[in-house]
Amino acid sequence: MTRSLETAAPAAVAQGLRRVAIDPLSRVEGHGKVTILLDAQNRVQQVRLHIVEFRGFEKFIEGRPYWEVPVMVQRLCGICPVSHHLAASKAFDRVVGAVPVTASAEKIRRLMHYGQVMQSHALHFFHLSSPDLLFGFDSDANRRNIVGVAQAHPDIAKKGILLRKFGQEVIRVTAGKRVHGTGSVPGGMNKHVSAEDRAMLRRDVAQMTAWAQDAVGMAKQLHAQNPALYDSFGSFRSSMLSLVRADGAMDLYDGVIRARDAAGQLIFDGASDQGYLDLIEEEVKPWTYMKFPFLKSLGPDLGWYRVGPLARLQNCDFIPSPLAEVERQAFVAWGRGEPIHATLAYHWARMIELLHCIEVIAELLDDPDILSGELMAGGPRRRSGVGVIEAPRGTLIHHYEVGDDDLVTMCNLIVSTTHNNQAMNEAVCSVAREYLDGRELTEGLLNHIEVAIRAYDPCLSCATHALGQMPLDVALVGPGGELMDRLTRSHTGDIVRDLQPPSSPAA
């Protein structure tokens, strides 16, 4: 693994490249901004993707009573609030000495979490990605959206909506509310699932399972129909990191941390989530607020990694549910003995996880512990706790310290999109090298950059107000630092060529 993204470091400047510092994004508006730097031979030398992150949220949490935090952190993200709700709860379980929580509490939390991952994956595949996959990467941007899918393929659109709705209902019956749920608390849960709600969910499980199998089939078929494209698009080799269960099974709620290198060999395994700081360090770069995590044992140059469905599916030894395990084996076989590094394989892996989530939900709905049993546990108080969970987009880390007055004195969050920061940059760099033709940006290049970023399902709109206002802004910068071209796609799909520089060169 090289660090081609960073060729504008001092050595690169000496080769005639200019270092460019880009103003950070507005966190409220959440633009996707990409800067491509060329060398004197018009080759892509560097790509930087600037995306939103949670800077400031830690300060927002510090000083609050710890018991408020699992509810407050849901306001981080409009798309996966449950992941934050549960990661914070797990961290504060440590603080209140509730390790482990009761069987009922863990099973209800698991039900909530797998419902969350299910609805998020359904949204991503059917709403965000299926337009690219069904209409083609070069099709009209005005058509490549859920509305276009709903018009051309109403059956697919409706499956997506109803799968997502089912996941939302799982969240509602476990968290207590559709949004701003309060079900999970430090030390356990504050309610059981009612028998009526369980019966309501059980009625739809078979249909949801069938539709999830259809979705896996669709993703698999896309790879089979065009393997050259799907295997190579935005592809690069990387390490992968995720939680796994102690026996190596996929586990999205809890486990130990495992990392594999690009060849699939273990870097470490069985590491306690409480010791994440011994494993991971975050690098700060001058051109973005967003940090770049890396594995300490490999250092910043070689230690970056991917998280999320592609990593989870290949990090685990097996999936502990029968239908999804069959699909995992087919997925692994596609790599012919080598790890799969294709960016577009995220979609396939994501749909296998969707199927797994429904299988787990079905199993938990049959478990009497969700209807009754002790909900709260406790023990000796501690000053700090770490909660790690596999959120839809990947590993999510919450770390808190709490004072004797019950107020949070320190908060550190590493969210999934931050783990994938370097990987998304690599994907965009790969696409730019393949599709940038000459010194002018084209709509086709914008389309392909969009598809590459979208595969990671980054949370660009976390906790923002930017409804439908997520322009993509791509700038092409020459070796002398001059802005050569700049294209912006607005939320209406209009493309504007704008040679006003997005920022000032810094050096």
Next chain:
Amino acid sequence: MTPASVPLPAQAGLAPILVFGWGNLSRGDDALGPLFVEKLRAALAGDPRVEFLEDYQLQIEHALDLAGRRQLLFVDASLGCAAPFEVTPLAPARDASFTTHALSPRALLQVFCDVQGETPPPCTLLAIRAERFELGEPPGPAALENLEAALGWASQWLAGHGVKNVS
């Protein structure tokens, strides 16, 4: 049974009017939508003719909440509208948002059209003028004044649709 043959569920006993506000309570004036819902819900005190919904942002499954209604009122904070608020009838339309996980209000209506095969109920967007969406800030005084003005308008709007006992 394919999903295309399954109509989206319209629940029995559904309130004919849906008031749907969205935004983030922890981001300054972005709280206006949920606050509007909270205050109007309290003022109507369980009136069965009106159902309230709040969320962080619009999502595809919200199309299910529109089915079977007679009137829709969407409420959102806006940096682009005139103070104190603007009222706009909404029609379905596409948008081409980039990797956002949320829909525009018009796109949500379009999703409803396409999956239901029918036009959505009449929909009005109430955009309340906002100034700042900073994390951790409460809504500003100007935004709260605009909110009160918008609530006054809503009482009249509801009265025009047969709901007159707003306290």
